[in-house]
Amino acid sequence: MCFVNNKETKRRIVLLGPPGAGKGTHAKDLGEALRVPHVSTGDILREAVKQGTAVGLEAKSYMDKGELVPDEVMARVILERLRQKDCAQGFILDGYPRTVHQAELLKEGLKKVSADLDVAIEIGAPADLIVSRLAFRRVCRNCGATYHLKNIPPKVEGRCDQCGGELYQRSDDEEQTVRRRLQVYEEQSALVIGYYRGQGLLTTVDGALPRQKTYAQLLEMVGVFE
Numbered sequence: 736m737c738f739v740n741n742k743e744t745k746r747r748i749v750l751l752g753p754p755g756a757g758k759g760t761h762a763k764d765l766g767e768a769l770r771v772p773h774v775s776t777g778d779i780l781r782e783a784v785k786q787g788t789a790v791g792l793e794a795k796s797y798m799d800k801g802e803l804v805p806d807e808v809m810a811r812v813i814l815e816r817l818r819q820k821d822c823a824q825g826f827i828l829d830g831y832p833r834t835v836h837q838a839e840l841l842k843e844g845l846k847k848v849s850a851d852l853d854v855a856i857e858i859g860a861p862a863d864l865i866v867s868r869l870a871f872r873r874v875c876r877n878c879g880a881t882y883h884l885k886n887i888p889p890k891v892e893g894r895c896d897q898c899g900g901e902l903y904q905r906s907d908d909e910e911q912t913v914r915r916r917l918q919v920y921e922e923q924s925a926l927v928i929g930y931y932r933g934q935g936l937l938t939t940v941d942g943a944l945p946r947q948k949t950y951a952q953l954l955e956m957v958g959v960f961e
């Protein structure tokens with residue numbers, strides 16, 4: 736049972752941290768607790784690739800290599816999503832911004848609708864833990880639920896507990912691409928943390944803890960009390 740204080744609860748939230756830190760898992764839970772959408776740019780792009788849209792065709796080659804999709808493409812993707820009605824009361828951003836330029840574009844885009852971010856939360860986790868988490872990660876092709884073959888295995892091998900969909904390994908979760916994604920994170924996305932620290936918006940939680948403990952820290956940061 737969660738207690739949400741409407742005045743003090745933060746609802747325009749950015750989750751930061753390396754791939755595999757748990758942003759997607761926590762963003763989904765947090766979105767449900769706060770009743771605001773979980774906006775994952777990775778999910779939006781994977782869907783665009785699947786549908787073969789212009790954005791999908793442009794993004795695919797970068798994604799396959801673990802590189803960042805250009806900021807201009809991402810600005811279109813994110814601003815279009817944030818303009819949708821369900822984001823009016825808030826959102827949990829997962830995977831955006833990944834460069835300081837993206838963070839600036841986000842600030843400008845929000846300003847146009849007289850809004851600003853409430854908080855940027857970094858989920859920290861060491862590189863070794865991340866490589867192992869992603870190597871064992873499996874995702875449901877149907878509903879997007881994630882599993883860890885050792886820590887959170889599905890009840891039936893290869894099948895999603897929630898919808899029975901097929902589980903697969905994201906091609907960019909293979910070890911070589913994971914290492915490149917981590918390198919890209921260190922080179923570019925870590926600067927975003929400094930940017931939000933400078934704006935007085937940054938807080939940090941420990942992503943190496945067991946899932947429920949990290950989540951409890953997150954709830955406290957956004958002003959939800961269990």
Ligand code: AMP
Nearest residue numbers: 776777797798802803804809830831833
């Ligand atoms: P994710 O699911 O967040 O790990 O994203 C998967 C891939 O999508 C990344 O490795 C990038 O190629 C691309 N991507 C997602 N979000 C962004 C972003 N904000 N900027 C650039 N590329 C992105």
